[in-house]
Amino acid sequence: MLKGINSEDISYEILEREKEKINQEALERFLEEKSEEENKQVSTDGMLFTSKDSTPMERILGKNDLFPISYLQIGLNVSKSICRISIRDSRGVVVGYGTGFLVSPCIILTNNHVINSYQTASNSIAEFNYQDDENFMPCPTYNYRLDPETFFITDENLDFTLVAVKENVTNQKHLKDFGYLKMSQKQGTILPEEYVSIIQHPKGGPKSVTLRENKVSRIKDAFIHYLTDTEPGSSGSPVFNDQWTLVALHHAGVPNPEQKDEWIANEGILIFAIVNYLAKKYSSLKENEQALIKEMVPDIELAENNITSDIENEPLGYNPLFLGKDYEVPLPTLSKEMEKDTAKTEDGNYVLDYMHFSIVMKKSRGLAYFTAVNIDGTDEVKIKRTADKWKFDPRISKDYQYGEEVYTNNELDRGHLVRRTDPNWGKNAMKANEDTFHFTNSTPQHKNLNQKTWVELEDYIFRNAVLNQFKVSVFTGPVFREDDMVYRQKYQIPAEFWKVVVMIKENGKLSATAYLQTQKNMIENLEFAYGEYKTYQVPVRNIEKLTGLDFRNLSKFDPMANIEATGIVITGPENIKF
Incomplete structure (x- = not known):
């Protein structure tokens, strides 16, 4: 063994x-x-x-x-x-x-x-x-x-x-x-x-x-x-x-x-027992995978209470009342000009709902304006990462989604905007895990940012949600700038990424903290990347200025709101102001 x-x-x-x-x-x-x-x-x-x-x-x-x-x-x-x-x-x-x-x-x-x-x-x-x-x-x-x-x-x-x-x-x-x-x-x-x-x-x-x-x-x-x-x-x-x-x-x-x-x-x-596992997983697999399972077990009896029937009983998407009926945290709003540049479904909706999270896409850039996810630390389900099978969301055109061609033969990772493990809770955790592998949820990130700094912040948020058994709502996205580097004559690569984290403190009050990370020095030369990168805690209003998004009244619950500094360098959890 x-x-x-x-x-x-x-x-x-x-x-x-x-x-x-x-x-x-x-x-x-x-x-x-x-x-x-x-x-x-x-x-x-x-x-x-x-x-x-x-x-x-x-x-x-x-x-x-x-x-x-x-x-x-x-x-x-x-x-x-x-x-x-x-x-x-x-x-x-x-x-x-x-x-x-x-x-x-x-x-x-x-x-x-x-x-x-x-x-x-x-x-x-x-x-x-x-x-x-x-x-x-x-x-x-x-x-x-x-x-x-x-x-x-x-x-x-x-x-x-x-x-x-x-x-x-x-x-x-x-x-x-x-x-x-x-x-x-x-x-x-x-x-x-x-x-x-x-x-x-x-x-x-x-x-x-x-x-x-x-x-x-x-x-x-x-x-x-x-x-x-x-x-x-x-x-x-x-x-x-x-x-x-x-x-x-x-x-x-x-x-x-x-x-x-x-x-x-x-x-x-x-x-x-192994075949029963396959029967429960069957409906979430691709058509060719289902065919191979049928070849293995031609008479397989599919589970009636599989993931599909479970999904019918749970609404998709980010829940603004997730933290409680007295703590509504709605999706950030876009300006009229930004709305015109959203990728819409056939029914005209630009909010793409997945299991426990939602995404709004900026069609001219092929990347998300923002993602919004609910994290339930009281109901975590551990799902081991296996093969990364990224796929396009068929509800919108592929032209509005950066695909595999951006990530080949370079040091760019498919950075999860909604971290893979964050929505993995409750009875539909498996579906949530798979949903995070849509190209709508990916963004080009230099491997050092994706695997080090970015992950450290995400780990800290998720780990505390689980250890302290509380719920968190997290918004994430790139900062779009006109001078972002154009890669392979077609794709503009964001140099900065942001997060807004909302939770309820022990005193029963909301806390809304914002973070900014940069990979600008790292992506200027993708063939030979170098340079320092830092994580900053910044006021929520700074994220609003950088992105054009409106987070409604979240600044009222921001510990950085009345601090004159534009940002504080975060070197560890002890530096974060809640």
């Missing part, structure tokens, strides 16, 4: 801590099982089968260990779809190994802690037929690159990753030649007291199998415990029942709490 990371992040202490964390979580679930009263009868937890279904009982009680010889041949056939995953850094250096297997003609399933990010997937290799023949000689190996651009879904809680694989025209074999294992949404494919087999690449070595002497001790929720021999590198291996049906994804060992370096069981993720 090895965490996939980039070369610049390599730390074996981190790897060991990650493995230990996963194993400790498995141990906690195992000890919970031991603490319950032992039941000598077959468990029916989770409605794995009904009393009218006699087949499972026959499978368990039938102690005959005789199998037809075809059992071995079937196992050999299914083993073709299993590969070793060579985890590599950006330089191509191998940093670890895992196991994976095809679940469609072009999709591999493995663990999140093997392939945990889009970048790790892009660097890593799937190696099929990495095994010895009957003479103990190495067989020909066929290598394929992973293709996260086509398909990439991962989840840390269920510890799985599904990622596409690219064909390799130099290989003598096509991906279809290896077959694939079918995933099922059905429960009851494995039961306590039955036995499982695991085909794996232990310690990154040739393909091996633990054959059937592996008793299932517990099935609860999404997890299964079994007594099976596995080694590091076996993470991501398929777990089979006696019919060679795929029942689980192996992911962790259960350490002996009384004896270091000893193991008392292993743990897998049930396949039906």
Whole structure:
């Protein structure tokens, strides 16, 4: 079990801590099982089968260990779809190994802690037929690159990753030649007291199998415990029942709490739990991604209470009464001239509403006049960042949105105006997270500003909202100037960005603070960027002068309103005046 990371992040202490964390979580679930009263009868937890279904009982009680010889041949056939995953850094250096297997003609399933990010997937290799023949000689190996651009879904809680694989025209074999294992949404494919087999690449070595002497001790929720021999590198291996049906994804060992370096069981993720996850996520995916899921699980039953039905019950967009009915904070207003330069939808509306935030676009610049987001620190939902899949908002013309062509082959980041994690709260957090990846919410920012100064301020606001369990409304945008640099003969790059943060203080009064950051020195030469950049706390009225926006009466609640200074340099949280 090895965490996939980039070369610049390599730390074996981190790897060991990650493995230990996963194993400790498995141990906690195992000890919970031991603490319950032992039941000598077959468990029916989770409605794995009904009393009218006699087949499972026959499978368990039938102690005959005789199998037809075809059992071995079937196992050999299914083993073709299993590969070793060579985890590599950006330089191509191998940093670890895992196991994976095809679940469609072009999709591999493995663990999140093997392939945990889009970048790790892009660097890593799937190696099929990495095994010895009957003479103990190495067989020909066929290598394929992973293709996260086509398909990439991962989840840390269920510890799985599904990622596409690219064909390799130099290989003598096509991906279809290896077959694939079918995933099922059905429960009851494995039961306590039955036995499982695991085909794996232990310690990154040739393909091996633990054959059937592996008793299932517990099935609860999404997890299964079994007594099976596995080694590091076996993470991501398929777990089979006696019919060679795929029942689980192996992911962790259960350490002996009384004896270091000893193991008392292993743990897998049930396949039906992974398919149920896909069913709930299905409606939020792109059409090509939905088609690939249908190819993996043709009879998938989509969740009725998925994200689409949830969205119907919650209005989109920024809520001006979010802080309370006595603390209305409306969207800033635009002048008549500014309104004429807004990108409008077919119904003539220029406010674009997303889950928990809204955006108004300046069509002549292809960027937002401003964004407005509600942050609920009392209902945070942590969503791990995976592949960045930016998309145009179809409600307005692409001509009014800076797209991918601005950000290629340079040091410009797609800077989130609404920070990705800010709207991720409540039942529709997943939808909110995905909505932040619209080009309407991006702005060209030099990587040093986006990844350092800008993030530090955003982190401070968000962290305090969560730690102190309060709500915040945040407005963000660029400062548009006529002399902004023109890049690639077409795109004007803003040099400054602003924020206005509104919250309720402990004394029950509103606080409205404003901030200005500059990247002017950094973008003057995108090929060789340098120069200092600073963050300032400024009066709200200064932001109004710079942007032309009207924040109504927010200046009344600004601690900088009566200070003559145009701004105070912010070097840390202790400098901020609330």
